Amino acid sequence: MARMVTIFTGQWADLPFETMCKTVSEMGYDGVEIACWGDHMNVEKAAKDPSYVAEKLAVLKKYNLGCYALGNHLAGQCVGDAFGDPRLAGFAPKNLAGNDKAIREWGIQQMKYTAQAAKNMGCKVVTGFMGSPIWKYFYSFPANSAKLIEDGYQEIYDLWTPILDEFDKAGVTFALEVHPSxxxxxxxxxxxxxxxxxxxxxxxxxxxxxxxxxQGVDPALFFRDFASSIYHVHIKDSVVKLDGRSGILGSHLAFGDLRRGWNFVSPGHGDVNFDMIIREANAAGYHGPLSVEWEDNGMDRLFGAKEALELVRKIDFEPSNVDFDGAMEN
Structure with missing residues (x-):
């Protein structure tokens, strides 16, 4: 049976939630992975107010869409990032700007609310980020000590264990998006x-x-080796274009700048071998949604999102139930 094809609403949060739902429903999407920013999802309200949840579910029903996951990347980033990063002020409430401890506490509470919000919305999975206190040390100069790195992982463990306890209480899982930063x-x-x-x-x-x-990591091999831990799948593409000038680290050039060594592109326009990923998903017995996360600064997003849906419908083949050479007998 074909998997549900959904779209992550995070890059569309400039649109009102109902406008977004109407748009992707008309394209033919089966559902949404709802971002927890903009007016798409207020997790505190969804955790506490049944009428708020009912309103969201009514919009989804109106446009014949399912809700298969919530995505709370921004609050999650605020939990684990090192103090002193001014960029986090753009994720948290404006009145917390400059107060690292308060931003972290806000992020922790938001993620706890997200677990209950997902339960109330009927979702079993929350996607998102965890942050990292040691991402800035990815290049070991000045040289990293083993303790520095170990302490970073331990800090994430200490910060996220109470959050995951709330996920357990809600019967919801958290799916970290493996991602730079x-x-x-x-x-x-x-x-x-x-x-x-x-x-x-x-x-x-x-x-x-x-x-x-x-990064040079084989996505299909990654899927195979971590199959038992994969709770949700994004359909998203990137293309590497090293021209002798550009480097793989991006050169502080904005996404979409054609001088960059790599860029995110609409699915099917990059280097990702989606055929092999579907084969690995089939082998692993993954039956969850295929969620388009659409990012391409060089393409109109309405065109791209519709084209991406058509691509996913085309590539999502079912596994064979026969051996092709099994009939080669007299």
């Missing part, structure tokens, strides 16, 4: 994170191949 950003940092949490089943992964591809 996170405590888990590639293969081995992901392996380390899961080890630090001792394989706790509440914590899994939101598989997004675009962040692995440009």
């Amino acid at each position: 996170e405590i888990a950003y590639d293969y081995y940092s992901t392996l380390k994170l899961l080890e630090v949490f001792k394989g706790r089943k509440t914590l899994g992964l939101n598989f997004d191949p675009s962040h692995l591809q440009w």
Whole structure:
């Protein structure tokens, strides 16, 4: 049976929630992965106010859409990031700007609300970020000590364990999107994170191949090795264009700048081999949604989101129930 094709609303939060739902419903999407910013989802209200949840569910029903996950990347980032990053002020309430401790406390409470909000919305998965106190040390100069890195993982464990306890109470899992700036950003940092949490089943992964591809990590192999921890899947693409001038680290050039060494592009326009990812998903028995996270600063998003849906419908084939050589008998 074909998987549900959804779209993450995070890059569309400039639109009112109902406008977004109407737009993607008319395109033909099955549902949404609702971002917890803009007016798309207020997690405190969704955790506490049944009438607020009823309003959101009514909009989804009106446009024949399902809600398959909530995505709270911004608040999650505020939980684990090192103090002193002024950029987090753009994620938290404006009155908290400059108060690192208050921003972190806000992020922690927001993530706890998110667990209950997801339960009330009928979602089993929350996608998002965890932040990282050691991302800034990804390049070991001045040289990193082993203790510095270990302490970073331990800090994430200490910060997130009480949050995951709330997820357990709600019967909801948290799927970290492996991503630069996170405590888990590639293969081995992901392996380390899961080890630090001792394989706790509440914590899994939101598989997004675009962040692995440009780093040189094979997304299909990543899926195979971490299959039991993959709770949600993003369909997102990236393209590497090293021209002898540009480097893989981005050169502080804005996304979409054609001088960059790599860029996010609409699904099917980059280097990600979605065919192999679907094969790995089939082999792993993944039956969850395929959620388009649409990012491409060089393409109209309405055109791109519709084209992405068509691509996912095309590539989402079912596994074979016969061996092709099984009939080669007399």
